[in-house]
Amino acid sequence: MTGYNAVSARNTERAPQGTGPYSQTVAFSHYNNISAQLPIDPASGAVVAGGITAQAEQCFKNIKAIVESINHKLTDIVRISLFVKHSSDIDAVHAVHARFFPDYVPALTTVVVGALPLDALVQVEALVSHGEGTIPNAPQAGDLVKVAKNTERAPLSPLSTQSVAFSHYNNLSAQLPIDPATGKLVAGGIKEQTRQCLKNIKAILEGIDVPFDDIVRITVFVKNLSDLDAVNGVYTTFFPDSAIARTVGYLPARTNVAVSALPLDALVQIEAVVSHGDGTPPQAVEDRHGIVIKANNTDNAPKSTLSTQTVAFSHYNHLSAQLPLDPKTGKLVAGGVKEQAGQCLKNIKAIVESIGHALDDVVKVNIFLKNIEDAAAVDEAYASYFPGGVPARRTVGVAALPEGALVQIDAVVSNAEGTPPSA
Template sequence: MSEIKKNSRNTENAPKSPFSTQTVAFSHYNNFSGQLPIDPKTGEIISSDIKEQTEQCLKNIQSIVESIGHVMDDAVKLTVFLKNISDADAVDEVYKTFFKSHLPTRTTVVVEALPLDGALIQIDALISNGEGTTPQKALELVKITRNTENAPKSIHAHNVAFSHYSNISAQLPINPQSGKIVAGGVKEQAEQCLKNIQAILESIGHVMNDVVKTTIFLKDISDAVIVNEVLANFFPSYVPARTIINASALPMDALIQIDTAVSHGDGTPPQLPEDARFLAIEANNTEKAPKVSYSHTVAYSHYNHISGQLPLVPGNNQIVGSGIKEQASQCLNNIRAIVESINHKMDDIVKVNIQLKNVADITAVNEIYTSFFSGDLPARTVIGVSAIPSNALIQIDAVVSNSEGTPA
């Protein structure tokens, strides 16, 4: 098989950054950088009104989408980061006007800070890419949107499958029958989130072991220990890649929300199930990165998903130093060790997600960040959070291209 190429693109019609690419396409997906409510002509935040800011974020996404020959209905997943949970309804009013068909899957979370003062919202996106990237041949792949009565109802799709991945809307601990948060603490809430995910998967003929990555949003980062125990019951043998992120608030005042990326070996038409249903999930760990109870990286089809990396020294699993530059370097060194352990390089990364205790530290992070790449920079999303596991100042996870695919 010829090596599939990564396609990095920018447009003048959306805000540019020297530290990221607006969209990086690889195989059948486009990975977008988080878009802030910036007017691309002035480079400034447009206003202090949440509806106007939401519209600007989505206009920026739309400009990027159209610059690569796509439309907004090609979106399969959007992630909305808010400063205030009370803004969620206003966001939904604007959000729905940008789509003509079924709404894509979505995750909504409130974070401590966003990269620019005055920003109330940031949105990033995952867009289908039926034409593939060189040397793949263009296919009129079908996006399949599905819902089930066995999971909580929402204006967003429960599941959007495209090519060899299924994208599930982040699940809250809502009882599908009552539509209310389940009784109990974080243990019971974590179980309900996972039951909802399981119900969605079973409704599309999949199982929990088809999950390749979980992102856990927690109101209290110390709840991670309990949540990890619950996760072990749902993934007793194979454990997906994982990132744990502190949320300042979650919809319905939940304690936890779980986001997942799921393998989809059956593909979407005109791909034939018999061609790909035996694609393997490949989970890998390396001694050169900090030890964790979950997979360092999980490859499926043409993507590798890397667990959130903390600034831990692999030999002793202790936080390195006390400065942001030192900690950022350690996170990126850990990612590089994982990437190299699967015979890839940093320039194979298509998307980077950075969480910072102090969002103003991004300036210092940027000073060392670019030194880890020699080609076009990946798409990137940056958020500020009030806590990070191990009391770190920074956490980074990544999505990596996997041109060799995974074996059938």
């Protein structure tokens, strides 16, 4: 498609290679999606010796090597996600993170997961701005400005910025149930904590004059999967938010993750990705206003009353996490993890094809495993759907998955045609 953005996958020998069927970085339009980096020494191919500090440093070194290999720098990163095996290691990982970002700090998500590949103690993932875009031989807007903002109406942290916008997206730091007035967790249980997380997100969006219904993707991290029904009860009081959204029944794409622990021993943490129709300077006003959100469901994949299967905005589609459910029966498919992974990917393929795309358009895949030892079996199924190993990827072990599933997969898809301006 001459004149259109193209998926651009790259690897460098300065960071670990051959650790899975994925690319180190996959760029599309104005973002680079970097695969989650383990603490592997690229020279030896082994996890580095030492404890949590040494491993965290190696993860960030690998991120830095990848970012520099595509002629970018760490300050081009808009979001960092930290996956830690032990909650007692969070402070040490944050200390390393602070050394790599002494001035500007990206949006940040930190969670404690059940397990990581290679029995690592930490894994680090990054999303990078890409001002030059990916139209072949036609730089789009190399001078786009990243806009980082905070508001006192939501919790402030020296480790992160509340909202980092670039081009047509805002990436928000994951919000804990912290009362911004006191800086402490709110009193009460899961309902009160969920409400505070969403109130914090709403305050951040109001601080940048963005409506709540401009959210395109939500990730809910819960400490106890049994709390999900209570979370959903509060969630439905926030979504849909506006009269227009209620009329069309708009809900963002969504992923639910049961983690082992959260910072401050919170019960819930919520992360949001937000559309940004105004864009970031110096995009011309006539080029950036009126881009619409396009939400879509298909009968060929499982549906949910709490989310939309895919939400497109500008040059990206965000897919809700797919469980290994047969869309006809709504039940888990028979078999083990390989069959379950195949069903997750079959559901993703059905959603992607329902919006006129192909799996070659996928730029990022996130895999959540009940048992990290199942990674090799998942890769067997994965290879038949992504034989070229192009998408960037993240794999983590989780405490539990909905429906008792062994695997859950979500994806981000390129959208070369973009979404149209409103009439």
